[in-house]
Amino acid sequence: MRTPFFESHVKLGAKIVDFHGWDMPLQYSGILDEQKTVRNNVGLFDISHMGRFRVTGETSEECIQNIITNDISKIIENQSVYSPICNEKGGIIDDVIVSKISHNEFLVVVNSSNIKKDFEWIQRHLDGNKLKDETQKIALLALQGPKAQTIIEKHTNEITKLKPFHFMKAKLHGQDCMISRTGYTGEDGFEIFFDSSNSVLWERLLSDGQIFGIKPAGLGARDVLRLEAGMMLYENDIDESVTPLEAPLKWTVKLEKNFIGKNALEKNKPQKRLFGFEIIGSKRVARQNDQIIYEGKNVGRVTSGTFSPTLGRSIGFGYVPPNMQFGQDIQILIGGKNYDAKLTSTRFYKK
Amino acid sequence: MERRFTQDHEWVELSGDTATVGISNFAQDQLGDIVSIEFPEINSKFKQKDAMAIVDSVKASSDIYCPMDGTVVEINEKLEDHPELINKSPYDEGWILKLKVSNISQFENLMTQQQYEKFVGETTG
Numbered sequence: 110m111r112t113p114f115f116e117s118h119v120k121l122g123a124k125i126v127d128f129h130g131w132d133m134p135l136q137y138s139g140i141l142d143e144q145k146t147v148r149n150n151v152g153l154f155d156i157s158h159m160g161r162f163r164v165t166g167e168t169s170e171e172c173i174q175n176i177i178t179n180d181i182s183k184i185i186e187n188q189s190v191y192s193p194i195c196n197e198k199g200g201i202i203d204d205v206i207v208s209k210i211s212h213n214e215f216l217v218v219v220n221s222s223n224i225k226k227d228f229e230w231i232q233r234h235l236d237g238n239k240l241k242d243e244t245q246k247i248a249l250l251a252l253q254g255p256k257a258q259t260i261i262e263k264h265t266n267e268i269t270k271l272k273p274f275h276f277m278k279a280k281l282h283g284q285d286c287m288i289s290r291t292g293y294t295g296e297d298g299f300e301i302f303f304d305s306s307n308s309v310l311w312e313r314l315l316s317d318g319q320i321f322g323i324k325p326a327g328l329g330a331r332d333v334l335r336l337e338a339g340m341m342l343y344e345n346d347i348d349e350s351v352t353p354l355e356a357p358l359k360w361t362v363k364l365e366k367n368f369i370g371k372n373a374l375e376k377n378k379p380q381k382r383l384f385g386f387e388i389i390g391s392k393r394v395a396r397q398n399d400q401i402i403y404e405g406k407n408v409g410r411v412t413s414g415t416f417s418p419t420l421g422r423s424i425g426f427g428y429v430p431p432n433m434q435f436g437q438d439i440q441i442l443i444g445g446k447n448y449d450a451k452l453t454s455t456r457f458y459k460k
Numbered sequence: 461m462e463r464r465f466t467q468d469h470e471w472v473e474l475s476g477d478t479a480t481v482g483i484s485n486f487a488q489d490q491l492g493d494i495v496s497i498e499f500p501e502i503n504s505k506f507k508q509k510d511a512m513a514i515v516d517s518v519k520a521s522s523d524i525y526c527p528m529d530g531t532v533v534e535i536n537e538k539l540e541d542h543p544e545l546i547n548k549s550p551y552d553e554g555w556i557l558k559l560k561v562s563n564i565s566q567f568e569n570l571m572t573q574q575q576y577e578k579f580v581g582e583t584t585g
Contacts, residue, residue: 139547140518141493329492329519392496392543394516416495416518423496423516444514444521 112157113248113308121325129222131158134327141418143330147294148419151254151318152326155311156300160224161247162217162231166238169213176234177207178353178370180363184209189274189289192361193353194230195370199377200349201356203227204341206291208276216302218249220343234369248305252314253298256321261288261299263317282313293331295338295458336415336424339385339455345397346383346412346426355379355428357455381409381428385455388423388441391448392416395425395441402440402447403429411441419458426455463551464570467579468525471551474567479528482555483515483546486580491517494543499535499557506530506559508566513556515546528566530559
């Protein structure tokens with residue numbers, strides 16, 4: 110599958126890769142250059158491969174409350190919430206962002222790898238409400254970085270009042286958009302939803318950002334940025350074999366309300382815990398499934414690893430026994446050799 | 461100086477019995493931004509096709525194979541702090557190490573620039 114912006118990516122010289130059935134840009138000018146541009150200025154990502162579902166109906170709020178571990182009863186219209194969706198055992202089916210359009214209409218953004226699975230899961234728990242897959246109908250771009258707001262401000266002053274995890278309607282270059290202050294980079298920025306027939310908006314936003322040195326950014330930079338910011342990637346860091354309490358997502362689990370998987374999360378103690386780690390004295394990069402060694406024993410595995418240009422160090426996430434602590438010395442087995450490392454928080458980079 | 465290539469995308473330039481080794485422009489482009497390199501010790505001996513160094517890019521790790529039997533006599537220490545030189549200048553500032561080779565005739569069996577370009581199906585620049 111291709112997003113409405115595929116031709117532009119090719120024209121910009123992107124390296125295209127297959128990502129869960131989508132032909133997506135891995136990089137344009139280079140992962141490190143794009144990463145730096147987003148941290149210092151602003152970058153534009155095509156994230157139209159992510160799934161977009163609309164749930165409508167008189168009891169749609171109750172329906173979503175039952176599916177997600179976080180609490181949407183506390184949010185108002187034009188606000189969004191991040192949440193895992195769990196199965197009965199507490200395993201993570203997906204992590205999503207739910208936006209409250211009105212009391213009986215919600216937009217759910219899901220991972221592209223899970224579109225089919227999530228659709229079937231939500232459909233099974235709809236309870237008379239309606240579910241529509243609008244992935245092809247709505248385009249989604251992410252404008253991320255310290256200069257992102259200045260670009261949108263040229264179109265609407267209201268943007269300066271928009272709080273994180275809130276969204277608003279606005280016209281950009283004559284197109285009706287829904288602009289949300291969310292992202293996957295650890296920087297300020299926006300995710301912009303609009304009708305997928307308006308593919309010129311990609312190029313228009315790039316021209317708007319020219320004076321700030323905007324660059325298109327691909328999946329490679331996105332992965333480095335989200336890792337530095339401590340954000341989970343589905344299939345790497347979280348999946349149905351782990352619970353939100355084992356992943357660092359306890360803050361999204363609201364046991365004072367009911368949801369699928371709650372009993373299991375209350376009953377079962379975490380069997381493992383996801384930590385961040387930094388490699389010490391080497392810049393070798395740990396990769397998914399590399400072993401984590403503690404006191405000579407294999408105690409866990411790496412789920413994500415990269416080189417952090419912001420820190421100048423090799424970093425990653427991995428699961429270890431739940432009694433381990435921040436700051437403990439570990440080793441990572443990379444290519445048959447042990448490298449010294451330290452357990453850390455997952456938040457390597459804070460704005 | 462004539463530059464020859466291996467099927468694993470290393471290049472070699474031979475001067476007397478000293479071979480300078482690096483990775484091709486095609487290889488650096490495939491790897492993307494290189495962030496670290498792990499060298500062998502000086503004086504380590506390798507046979508042709510032995511893994512002798514490792515480069516890590518943001519996306520992948522890759523072994524560098526020994527193109528000719530020999531002993532490591534020098535490494536490009538600049539790369540420790542500036543591994544990006546491999547991306548920026550794969551055939552010049554981004555050279556990786558020098559070998560004192562024990563079998564000069566192996567050079568003749570490596571691919572010429574023209575053969576290598578055909579092998580990777582594009583111009584190596």
